[in-house]
Amino acid sequence: MAAVESTLIVGGGTVGCALATLLAAGGVEVEIAEIRQDWTVHGSGITLQGNALRVLRQVGVWPRVRELGFPFDGMGIRSHTGELLADLTDQRTGGPDLPATVGMSRPRLATVLSEAAVQAGAVVRLGTTVETLRRDESGVDVTFDDGTARRYDLVVGADGIRSHVRSLLGIDVVPQPTGLSIWRVQARRPPGLERTDICYDGPCHIAGYCPTGEETLYAYLVERSQDRTRMPRAEQLQTVRRLASGYHGFWDEIRDDLTDPSVLNHTAFEHLLVPPPWNRGRVVLVGDAAHACPPTLAQGAAMGLEDAAVLAELLLGSDRVAESLWAAFTERRFARVRAVVDGSLQIVRWLLGDDTDADVPGLTGRVAELVSEPA
Secondary structure: OOOOOEEEEEOOOHHHHHHHHHHHHOOOEEEEEEOOOOOOOOOOEEEEEHHHHHHHHHHOOHHHHHHHOEEEOEEEEEOOOOOEEEEEEOOOOOOOOOOOEEEEEHHHHHHHHHHHHHHHOOEEEEOOOEEEEEEEOOEEEEEEOOOOEEEEOEEEEOOOOOOHHHHHOOOOOOOEEEEEEEEEEEEEOOOOOOOEEEEOOOOOOEEEEEEOOOOEEEEEEEEEOOOOOOOOHHHHHHHHHHHHOOOOOHHHHHHHOOOOHHHEEEEEEEEEEOOOOOEEOOEEEOHHHOEEOOHHHOOHHHHHHHHHHHHHHHHHOOOOOOHHHHHHHHHHHHHHHHHHHHHHHHHHHHHHOOOOOOOHHHHHHHHHHHHHOOO
16 A cells, blocks of 8 residues: 555646656556646757656656657767767666667657656646645645645645745745856757767857757757847847857758747756755655756756656555655655756856866766666
8 A cells, every 4th residue: 555545746747747657557646736728848859868768667658758759879079160079978877778868859758748647547637736735744735726625645846946835835945047048949850960969169158959859859059147038039049040150060950940939948057956855744845846957967857757756666665654754765865866966067167167177077977877876
């Protein structure tokens, strides 16, 4: 018998859907409260490393991810001219039977995971979020913003970096800027582009791309943070094309394909780390609600998915919710997540300081060794 019979997951994103699927498959009654009316996910692409794929296989969606994404095992370092400076083989952090990396469209991944949650039996409340939480030793009384109410054995805040659940718990940790921001764009995949290549020179701190399917990719340009939110879309496109003009090789074809401003996405690099424990009684935070880091190590989604896998394992393998369960969750998650957040921020500091002694490959390798061990 599982430690809980009923669970409310606030947030129907990557982590929330993965957790919902695992718990529902284990016999737990699961509801997802998702504030979006149509559950539509926008965005360009996502890089899923092996340890993320390991969890997606546990969730049961790996065959669809493999089919819809683009797997690869290496990475190139290039100059802004397009010259290949280093040809690297990535570590298979999910094990030898999974690729090192899969690039995938974010909307496609969201669809795969939301369908899996529903098929597993999760009930979805769209256009709804939590208004109040009242906790006691045996459960949580929840009122929703539509006026309804219900009691659950457990509530999980999987509602992102600006988590409403986190604020309801009185946790005053908020996202912090890093000094960098990123343009992401969708484009066609040029023939021969079959992995991620990264450039650290030229007009941006980082310029890179990742294939997301047989015909698609997402490319990204990282610059010092500045307010782009009020810039007209046509001007955004001109800005991205101007930055991209400093890069060549495959970038020449990518840049020529950038004609539609609707494919652009601009976000700041932010970070946060909630000190342990991540629970307050029977309400717990996971994913970006508890920890978020800039994508310099491409481990953000993986850390959230690992949260889901570990929490589901502990809940399904216990007969009650006790302090020992939360202690085990903290022991298995916090130090590992902190190492990834710290490593991601170290790369940001190196980039902003133009540090010629920066050892990005060494740091990346150490993190890869860490996350190769099951969470």
